Amino acid sequence: MNDWPLLSTIIFLPLLGALLLTLIRGQDKDVALAAKATALWVAMSTFLLTLVLWYAFDPRQEGFQFAESSVWIAESGIGYRVGVDGISLFFVVLASFLTVLCILASWRSVAKRVRDFMAAFLVLESLSLGAFLATDTVLFYLFFEGVLLPMFYIIGVWGGERRIYAAFKFFLYTLLGSLLMLLSILSLTWIGGTTSFSELMQTEFSPALQKILWLGFFASFAVKTPMWPFHTWLPDAHVEAPTAGSVMLAGLLLKMGGYGFLRFCLPILPDASQFYAPLVFVLSAIAVVYASLVALVQTDIKKLIAYSSVAHMGFVTAGLFADNAQALSGAVMQMISHGLVSAALFLCVGILYERAKTRDIGAFRAVVQPMPVYARLTMVFMLASIGLPGTSGFVGEILTLLGVFRASPATAWVLALGMILGAGYMLHLYRRVFFGASEAKPAALYDLHLRENVILTSLVLPVLWIGLYPMPFLRIVALPLAPILGAAAP
């Protein structure tokens, strides 16, 4: 490609859009419409840019592509370094894709302060894109923690009843984790002498030091993924966040945890990762079984899906630390598929909530009669969430299981157990909501109209595509994982 700074445009275009929104004048109603329109245009153009990036991405080239680097703070060698490689490419595409869907999904559901809502989303997108594209530890940290602000704002203003509690819990929990990570990043900068990823990967750190630094990173990414003991903020945040907020929370923020492990813990601190691998296995195994069981008895659909996300991310973390090619690519694929599937499930719940104004499972019976198309689409996403072969969920799960079995058979057993429990709570949910006989014809439940149909179908296509023909994704993901494995070899 010519020397156009593609990555910086991708990062700062949404930010520009957000600023543009603030300039809109006029009275309330048409400001809202104009805001929504501009936001959609900006999101679409960002998405197109990411597609261009995907098209122009050369899977055979090693290291970071489209890398840009300029001096930011000369004294301590911190630079604005940005680059994309196999791992971060799909998260970037996912981010922009989900933002477009979120803006579309909240076209009618958000009534008050529409302009702020759209601006917050564009800022959120810009910061998360920055986090995935940054190849400088400090820049990464800047975007990684910056994401908290718009999310806090979104949950806090447009959330449910206990939104303040949920927003604060989410914010402070993640902040504590990421501040501990800051200490590790600082030590890395100071001992390693540099803040750019590629150089840090080469530097050797003493195993004892690695163990301490690793804990710092673990604190932050365990809260973010979320791993088992640190997950209690997720259900609250999801239940209280608006639909679009939950989509972004599940689609993007959870990925940053896994992405962080991939960027920091595995390549830069290989010995510590190997040392702590059993711990991560145990936590992931507990996460899968614990979250699946708890999801069984939930009465709020969103909370159920939140716990299912915890179970899915349990797979991811186990895969990441299983130290072989299949497990790593499985984890990345699982993250991408979870991004798509859980985002879709939250959109489905959002559609139901928009109509029936409640998320309690007991309130729905035989929804399949009034909404057959919706029922069929939700079925597809439910099956993907269970990991039925032919859907993206399966690709991630089977690769992770193959890899983890090789590393530790016991963990693989428990993870496979998660498959059963996953089917358990999902089918239990589906039966209680969609099936059964109900005389009362609830007027509110009307089937999908065009906008919702477009959103859900545009999510079904990638889910099935990855499920049936994952080659283009695996080819791109496999390459950057090789050095990580190389590094981890004793």
Place this chain on the structure above:
Amino acid sequence: MSESVSSALQTFLPVGLPHYVLLSSALFVIGMLGLFLNRRHVIVVLMAIELLFLAASMNFIAFSTATGDLTGQVFALFILATAAAEVTVGLAILVVYYRNRASIAIDDISALKG
């Protein structure tokens, strides 16, 4: 004089630097006591502060005569000046406080707390 008396004197008599420093420390401690021991008037606090300043200047003078150079005494001179300025401002504030509160008992100064 008996042996014991002179030996006793021996330890105390040649009045040198330690005596003065000890005295000024004692004065300093008494000033401190005056600050947080008394529960009566603010005036006593001001006086205790004056004692503290006196202790400091005595210490300076003791060191200055011991070492022989005059900087200590110059310092004591300036302590004098600032102490005077302090007292004026202190009493001015006290008077203003008295006009507002009509009492200068230490226990009444607790409108601001928490």
Place this chain on the structure above:
Amino acid sequence: MLVPFSPFQLTEGLVFFAFATAITLCALGVVVVRNPVHAVLLMVAAFFSSAALFVMQGAEFLGLLLIIVYVGAIAVLFLFVVMMLDIRFVVTTRSRRKHVPLAVVVAGLLLAEFAAVVMLDTTRSQQQVAKPSPPRPLLDNTTELGLLVYSDYLVIFEIAGLLLLLAMLGAIVLTHRKREGVARQNIAEQLDRKEKARLVKVDSKGGV
């Protein structure tokens, strides 16, 4: 082997101890006595004795200055304020007494620290600084001080001046009250040429 004491050292010791006990007792009195007027007087006594000590040590300028400034100005100021604000004698109730032992303990610790400093260090600092005692000052203490203040410490002197100005300004700003109904002399007005009271040259014939 006893070092014989020169009569001078003997008297010096006696005088020092006399004044030292006086100072400590007066200081304790200031802190403990209930009636504020007594406290002020005890403070004055304390200042007198310390002035004496200063003179004994050879800093006679400062000793006298102490008397003039502290005793003359500050103590009088205290007396003036004590008189002005009608201070009721507050009886310290039993409950307030319970904190005394703790306070004494802390004060004792502070004194112990200073004593440790004194014991360990003054002897050493004396040897340390036992360079030949400087030549007896040719000039007396005051002139030497004057020379020093106006040469090395001139800037500090100026700043001290500003400090006193600030104190005055503060006192006036805080306490000065313009009270109406008080006959006040307005010099400017007195000197002002008023229309009706001016000297008119009347031509001798016309009469007033």
Place this chain on the structure above:
Amino acid sequence: MLAAIPLLPLFAALIVGLSSRRIGDALALFVTCLFMLVATVIALQLCFSVVVQDTEKTIVLAPWFSLGSFEVAWAMRIDTLSAVMMAVVCLVSTLVHIYSAGYMRGDASLPRFMAYLSLFTFFMLALVSADNLLQMFFGWEGVGLASYLLIGYWHHKESAARAGVKAFLVNRIGDFGFVLGICATYAMFDTLVFSEIFARVPEVLGREFSVFGWKIEAVTAICLLLFAGAMGKSAQLGLHIWLPDAMEGPTPVSALIHAATMVTAGVFMLCRMSGLFEYSEDALAIITCLGAATALFAATVAVVQNDLKRVIAYSTCSQLGYMILAVGLSAYGAAMFHLTTHAFFKALLFLAAGSLIHALSGEQDMRKMGGLRAMVPLTYLLFWVGVLALAGIPILSGFYSKDIIIEAAWTSHTIVGLFAFVLANLGVFLTACYSTRMLVMSFHHSPRFDEKVMTHVHEAPPVMSIPLLLLACGAIGSGFLLKEMFVGNGSEAFWGGSLFVEDYHTALLDAHHAPRWVKSLPLFLAVLGIAFGLLCYQIFTTLPARLARFFRPLYRFLCEQWYIDALYRLLFVKSAFALARLLWQGGDMKTIDAFGPDGFSAVVRWLGGRFRLLQSGYVYHYVFAVVTGVVLLGAFAVIRNL
């Protein structure tokens, strides 16, 4: 062109499924049945060409996973085993498609039903033609999904929806074993393609797995895990609880899925993996025991069932036991032979029962039937053919396939074989009993249903009776026609490379010259069973009631399916929910949250309050704090210097 076989049903399903509302019933039926017919023709032609010209080949359609050493592709492996299975599946599926045109005539969303049927057929064909374990697993789960959709087709019925979920979950428990088997295979063999697995078996023989400390021989572990998957799918003892409930679905579904095709997927998988199973003696032993136990268990329960379809369901379960038993004895040919014949006569029985239920407008309880001999003579006749084939009467197919298995059990000369032989024979007797009981209760004596139903009783329309007739021919003919090829001395050439039998496993070869009494014992027991059945239900109709009262506890025990279902519900379902609630309230709310975020913030807030009170407002407290500060720091300096 061969790829068309699985893809045709898929296209049919997509066409009909996606346009479910706009496409009429007739067009939907036409599209699905046409595509199935074409697929069957190709499958039969393929089967003929494979058997005759012996053309074994693998067709790669598209790459699926390729990640360094891990290569898996969408591929079709054509050999005798898969050809035979494809033929059977296509045949039965087409007949069921045609049959359901009549049976489901008045249904609200017929296109959806037909789409699901075609979807099921696609998944089954994908499973059968799989060239690697992963694609087989794709078909495996797909078939599970299709059965869930079809069982829960009438989703307004609460019990149907629950049965669907139950079926999917129990299958999923089986799949748990299957997936772990796949992972273990990959861990050991570094590949999932069958040909490479069988090639690398000698290298892996010695290796072991250490799971939680104790060691287990690798090949046995893999076999047992794969067998767990087969158990789940073929409803063996332990994971059979979903089969009876699956009868909630429409009868064509039961016929196709729960008799002919899906349940046999487990047996097919075991035969396909014979190359691996042959090397693990104790795995084969376990398989034999389980097969025999299931055969007996299912037969005993079937005797006391009152619902017509449940009786047939348990009989399927029992026959599956026989097939698994055959596999255990490494008589894979016999297992496939029984599978094929069973597909025909069991489908026949189900569809006949279906037309019976159709006639009685939905009545399934045998106690409310009777006296239909005159009214529906054709169904009655076909029912007889089915029952006799099931019981194992000579000229019919059942006799050939079941007896060869019993003989093989005897000639395997192992304790396990003997145990299987005894149980199998008991099973034969019981099978005969319940099949005749079923026949008599539903057709003989006087009608026990009310007038309103009587008016609607009618013979099955042609669109239903033609498939029945075809199946009847299959049930009769398939026995002696296929005996030579499947198990006879020609079977070596017939199966070729697809079935691998260790040379010292000669159970099947010796079966032909088993002692006379061994050959005739099952026939004798069958006749005895039929006689006993007629005795109890035709002649002394009060005898069964008295017997039931006399053996009251045994009768209760059998009615409750040996209390396995109740046990599972208590052991797994209730405890899972209880544990879940405990983990949620206790775990998340009280412990993690209480000690984690909420606890921490409460402590911080309390401390904040405490520190705020420290600020008392009195100056002497402040001075005291300053002085203590100075004293502490001073003491620190002094101590440092001592």
Place this chain on the structure above:
Amino acid sequence: MSEVLAALWFSLGVELVLACATLLLLLLGLLLPERNSARLVCYLSILLLVALAALLLWSRQDWRFSNESFSSEPAVTAVASLIDRHFRLDAFALFGKVLILLTTACVLVIGQVFVRHEAVSKSLYRFEYVIVVLLATLGMCLMVSAQSLLALYVGLELQSLALYICAAFQRDNLRSSEAGLKYFMLGALSSALLLFGCSLLYGSVGAIDFASISSASLSGESSLMLQVGMVLTLSAIAFKISAVPFHMWTPDVYEGAPSSTVAFLATAAKVAALALLMRLLVEAFLPLSEAWQPILALLALASMLLGALATLPQSNLKRFVAYSAITHIGILLIGFATATPEGMRAVLFYLSIYMTMTLGLFAVLLAMRNAGQPSERLYDLSGLSHTDPKAALALSVLMFSMAGLPPFAGFFAKFYIFLEALRSDLAWLALCGVVASVVSAFYYIRIVKVMYFDEPQEQVTLRGRSNRWILYGAAVAVVVLTLSPSWLLQQSEQAVRVLFAL
């Protein structure tokens, strides 16, 4: 002649000009009519301060500044020797003075709208107030460039006395006089402590200028008297910056004193005290670093934790600022505890950013009107995002930056402090810093929550156009400093290099 002037300027120029100007303004104030004397004097003094700061910055480039080689005329050497013993204008002093002058100018600007409000104007809206503030600034400038204990003491006294007067300036209000009285009593105690400390130092060293103290503490094992003297001096200065055991006065004085004084106290006074502490620690006591490092670490730990915890229940905005200031001082003390040039650079960097943020916060505090009356309640800000969106956005930017969240300059300030703490293996202190910043993040974000999530109060308005400009200026500065923090880093780098005489 110009040589002497230059020599004068390059040693105490700023203070001299400031002193003379203050006296002139005092006279001017007396002569002008009552009504507009305060306004005119205030504008003139703001002009004066800004001009001085500009002059200082301009004189940086002048060669004489860097290598201090004055010509050898007798008059010049006399002047130089006269002043150089007590005061020196080096890069560090310049950094401190510019910061102080600019902050004071801003404080006067944002104070105007508060002082002119009818509730307080009778006692506050007078020209003497500005004069006292100017004298305080003079004291601070002296403190910053002090070279000897006496200079330090006199500068400190001048500043403290002026601040006592400012605190008690609102004569007719009990809370102000009580604040003044408390501040006076504890301030006097701290001056006494300082004096006694200095006397002990003088006793053990024999001279009062920092250079000789440093050489004395270098030679031989440092005597106990020197260390106790140091401890006393440090605790006196710890009182001035309100580190924990000596912080008790801050909340009461901040709550009682008039808001414009509190702004002055919280910004300029802190800068001066911290600059003084740095100069003392580096120029006088650096050889004793393993003696005072643990002390400062303890102070830092106590200040951070107590400050963070005690701020939670506060609902009065001024008390809130007091306690949160203690937390920030705790974090600054971590920088001091490292005792390395980079640590001190991080402190100066943090300090300048902290000043901008506090000025922005006070701009809002002084402009808040609840139904016309100046209000200090934190919950009066609720729903500001509806009534005054731009100010709400600017204030939330400042709050996020105060909490140290990344996209704003506060993050980089904490970044460097923690980096230096880790570099001189004070990891445990950095860990406590992290815990404290999480708790502090809570109460800063609570303000944002109050502004954005709560229902608006109609009667709360922000008046004062200049306050609004200062607020926006602070918010923009915080964002700009994130994008390009290097120029501020270089300034602090040079200031510190001179101090350590590298």
